[in-house]
Structures are given as structure tokens and as C-alpha cells.
Amino acid sequence: MPSHLPLLLLLLLLLLVAASSSDPISLPLRQTPLPPHPDPLHRLAALASASYFRASLLKNPHRRSSPPSATSSLFPHSYGGYSFNLAFGTPPQELPLLLDTGSHVTWLPCTSSYHCRRCASPSGNTITPFLPRSSSSAALVGCRNPRCLWIHSADFLRSRCAACNNVTSDCPVSACPPYALIYGSGSTAGLLMLETLGFSGRTFPNFTVGCSVFSQRQPAGGIAGFGRGAPSLPSQLGLRRFSYCLISRRYDDDASERGSVVLDPPKQDSSSGLSFTPFLNNSAAGAGSPFSVYYYVGLLEIAVGGKKVKIPHSSLLPDHIGNGGVIVDSGTTFTYMASKVFDPVLAAFVDRVAGRYNRSTALEVQTGLRPCFAVPPNATDVELPELAFRFKGGAEMRLPMENYFVFADAAGVCLTVISDGDDVATADVAGGPAVILGNFQQQDYLVVYDLERRRLGFRRQSCLII
Ligand SMILES: *[C@@H]1O[C@H](CO)[C@@H](O)[C@H](O)[C@H]1NC(C)=O
Ligand SMILES: *[C@@H]1O[C@H](CO)[C@@H](O)[C@H](O)[C@H]1NC(C)=O
Ligand SMILES: *[C@@H]1O[C@H](CO)[C@@H](O)[C@H](O)[C@H]1NC(C)=O
Ligand SMILES: *[C@@H]1O[C@H](CO)[C@@H](O)[C@H](O)[C@H]1NC(C)=O
Ligand SMILES: *[C@@H]1O[C@H](CO)[C@@H](O)[C@H](O)[C@H]1NC(C)=O
Secondary structure (H helix, E strand, O other): OOHHHHHHHHHHHHHHHHHHHEEEEEEEEEEOOOOOOOOHHHHHHHHHHHHHHHHHHHHEEEEOOOOOOEEEEEOOOOOOOOEEEEEEEEEOEEEEEEEEEOOOEEEEEEEOOEOOOEEEEOOOOOOOOOHHHHHOEEEEEEOOOOOHHOOOOOOHHHHHHHOOOOOOOOOOOOOOOOEEEEEEEEEEEEEEEEEEEOOOOEEEEEEEEEEEEEEEOOOOOEEEOOOOOOOOOOHHHOOOOOEEEEEOOOOOOOOOOEEEEOOOOOOOOHHOOOOOOOOOHHHOOOOOHHHHOOOEEEEEEEEEEEEEOOOHHHHHHHOOOOOOEEEEEOOOOOOOHHHHHHHHHHHHHHHHHHHHHHHHHHHHHHOOOEEOOOOOOOOEEEEEEEEEEEOOOOOOOEEHHHHHHHEEEEOOOOOOOOOOOOOOOOHHHHOOOOEOHHHHOOOEEEEEEEEEEEEEEEEEOOOOEE
8 A cells, every 4th residue: 555655654753753752761560460468568578678688698798608401490489589490419309499690609408407497488398308318429528629619718728627537526527617608697507519410301410519407598498509600500510601581570489380591502692682791800809709709790871761860880880899880690589779879760760750659658668668659549550660771782671660660559569679778787788789680670581691702691571481
């Protein structure tokens, strides 16, 4: 129908003009996201608080403690993380481990006397610990094994290994001394062992994994350390890449709905719709620094409603002692922003929403999230400003509304970003990354950690595998 062509062109032009005008960009938020919960406000508060503790852990890690293409399903948990199954030992014993790109030691609940205080357990399921005695391939890491240096300093080991060879001392004969990993408010302790690791039909002998006998405030099943550095699972397995796809906003322990994690996925480039941004080195932090475990990216700009938020650029890059900068983390639930980043973002949202919805401080107090807005009760569509991140290399993440706003109740929505709260000691989060991009914001994205080419790739897609 050639006669309609000019009209179509005109319409297209109008659309283009409309799209590029400077009007704030708003997106609709539809009510449905979180599954039913007896006390939704309490759940949000719990997730906010878990994110806060996670931020304080990533910002203040105590890595060295004093003595004392294979695809798998990825399951969401009520504690705000995602787990997948790994098999250890001969014959294999399968356990769920938290997928954690913010730490690098892999450990699992181990021995029949494993004790876990205040640990998050997937509802209704108790996890059977790994039993080294039932495995023919389990071996302790020796005191002089270079892998013992992954968790202890050389200085400490010089004296300690001699003592460990003394049968009367408290460590098993010539074994690497026990580790104690401290994660924010939680911790885990045990012995390093070598064990055969099985993942989706592939086996890797002599994988170094922590056999934890005591933990506090940890996921019930242990942690798979996907961070940077020699001890991490990707390094030990020699992976060139890994990727994950997190299903949408269901921290509900429902095993029937899952996303996926892939080790060594095929090479992909921007022709597959992925946007890439290089990983940055936090060189000031140095090789031994706990910050060297994190995946830093160059976040250049945060935009709210299509308008760039004024943020001191320096805070988005690590400073001369390694503080600041932006990391991507699968183990954090809600994105964390230090106040100097968060305050202007908060102000931008408040400014953009003004006149449309009232701010609800009551909801903010109840959930620990800011800002919250009162919306018409049981509204099916709520218009809120778009949140976008622009990264080094041109990659842009324009988040769908569901990845940063949540219905706190039938008449209110809250931004799912946390910052330095006044209810917790602010000193706790003074150092470390200024922004931690959490898993809530990454849902329904395919996220590729291209280790070979040192870059992060992402694209929006549905992650649900039924
Ligand atoms: C072994 O440890 C015991 C107790 O600490 C000590 O008395 C003994 O001298 C040690 N033996 C050696 C060979 O170091
Ligand atoms: C695993 O380590 C043990 C002890 O260090 C060694 O004897 C064995 O050859 C190793 N196995 C493989 C497959 O590397
Ligand atoms: C980061 O460090 C690695 C290894 O230390 C090096 O190969 C790489 O070139 C560095 N990247 C940048 C962007 O400086
Ligand atoms: C905001 O609050 C004021 C005062 O309580 C009220 O009059 C107004 O209708 C509210 N506006 C909206 C959009 O809910
Ligand atoms: C909103 O929906 C809930 C649950 O469906 C219902 O109990 C409540 O009465 C509704 N509120 C209003 C103001 O319609």
C-alpha cells in the first residue's frame, strides 16, 4: 500500500521525536511480583536487612582469618540468594550451594556433627551434610600444600606447620590448620580438603573445598565462591566463562521454578544481543586484598527518568587505597549504594515522582527501604521513573520497573536499593565498594562473566525454566 507510506513515515517520525524529547521516562509497574507471604512488610524488611549485612560483609571482609558448558538449575531462596547443586566425593553426594560472585572459597556443611546456628534453611528441607567418611576420594589439604596459603598467611604457616607435624598438637596430623571465614555478621569454620567435584555430568578431581563443621548465619547448604582469584571455583576449574540467569523476584524456596547457571558457555558477542563492559582492576587494593575477589565494573552514569543524576564521579571508581568503585554480586539481594551515590538518586526519584504520588514515610520505616510512595489502593499500573545504568564501553542497563520497585503492600511501592542506614553503625560500611549491584536488579537478565576477555556481558531475557 504505497499510498500510505508517507503517513507511516510521519507516524514513525512523530514516535522518534516523542522518544527523544526530554520528558522524564516513566515505566509502568504492575502489581504481582512477590508471592503471597503472611507478613509482606516484614519480608521486605528482612530482605533489606539481609542486603545491608551483605553490603557490610563485602565492604569489610576479613578474608584471612586468625586460627580459629555444563548447565545446572539455579533455585531462588527466601534468604535472598540463589543456589545450585554440586556433587562432591566418590560416590557423589549432592548439596545445594549459594552462587556467590562476592567470595572465592567454596565450602560445604561437612561431617555428621556439623552445627549451624541461625542458618537459613529452605523451608521444610533440612540439608544432609557432606560425609567425607563415605567418600573414597576425600583427602585433607596438607599444611605444606600451596593451597593452604589460600586461607592462611605464609608467616602464620611457617611456625604452625611445624606444630602441626607434632601429633600432640590440636590440628590433625600435618593438615592445613582450620580456617575461620568471617562474612559480615556470619562465619564458618572447618578444614580444607581435596575432593572430586561433579557438575552436570563433568567431574573435576582434587577440587579444594572447605569442610565446615561450624557455621553461623549462613545459607543452609554452603557457598560456591565464584569471585576472582586462585581459590575460586572458576579458577580451579580453569573456566573461560560462566553465566547465570536469575528468575524473577521469587525468593520463595520453590524448587519447581528455576533459572540456570552455565559453566563455560559458548563464546558470545554483541551480535547475540549482549552488551559488554570491561572488568576493572582495583589495583590499589593489591593481590592479597579481599577486594581483589570482587568483579569491578566502570559505572559512568546513573539516570533516573532519562536524566543523568549528578554523582561525584570519583566515588564510582576505587580510590588510592582501594575503597569506592562498583561491583557486580550475585550474593547481594538489593543493590547497595553508599550515601554519596544514593542521596542524589533518592532525590531524583522524589523529584520525578512529586505531584504524582505522595511519599510514604510510614512504609519506609516498616520496610527499611527508601523512597516509598503511596499509590492508589490496588492499582494495577503505577507509573514510576526509569532507572538506567551506563557503563564503560557503552553498555547500558535500562532496568525493567520490577527490578527496582516493589509493591510493599496494596497501596505502596518502595525502591529496592539500600544505603547506609542509621539503625546500623555507619562506620561499618565506610570502606569497600560504593555500589554493589545485587541480584534483585539482575533478575531476568542473562549475565555472562567472560573471564578470558575480562568483561561482563548482559542482556534481558526471561530466565524461567519450568
Ligand atoms: C609437641 O608438642 C608438645 C606439647 O605442645 C611439646 O611438649 C613437644 O615438645 C612437641 N614436640 C615436638 C617434636 O615439637
Ligand atoms: C590428587 O591429589 C592426590 C594427592 O595430592 C594425588 O596423589 C593424585 O594424583 C591427584 N589426582 C589427580 C587426578 O590429579
Ligand atoms: C588487570 O590485571 C590483570 C592481571 O593482573 C592484567 O592482566 C590486566 O591487564 C589488568 N587490566 C587492566 C584493565 O588494567
Ligand atoms: C498527598 O497528600 C495530601 C495530604 O495528605 C493529599 O491531600 C493529596 O491528595 C495526596 N496526593 C496524592 C496524589 O495521593
Ligand atoms: C485491595 O485488595 C485486597 C486483597 O485483594 C483487599 O483485601 C482490599 O480490600 C483491597 N483494598 C481496596 C481499598 O480496594
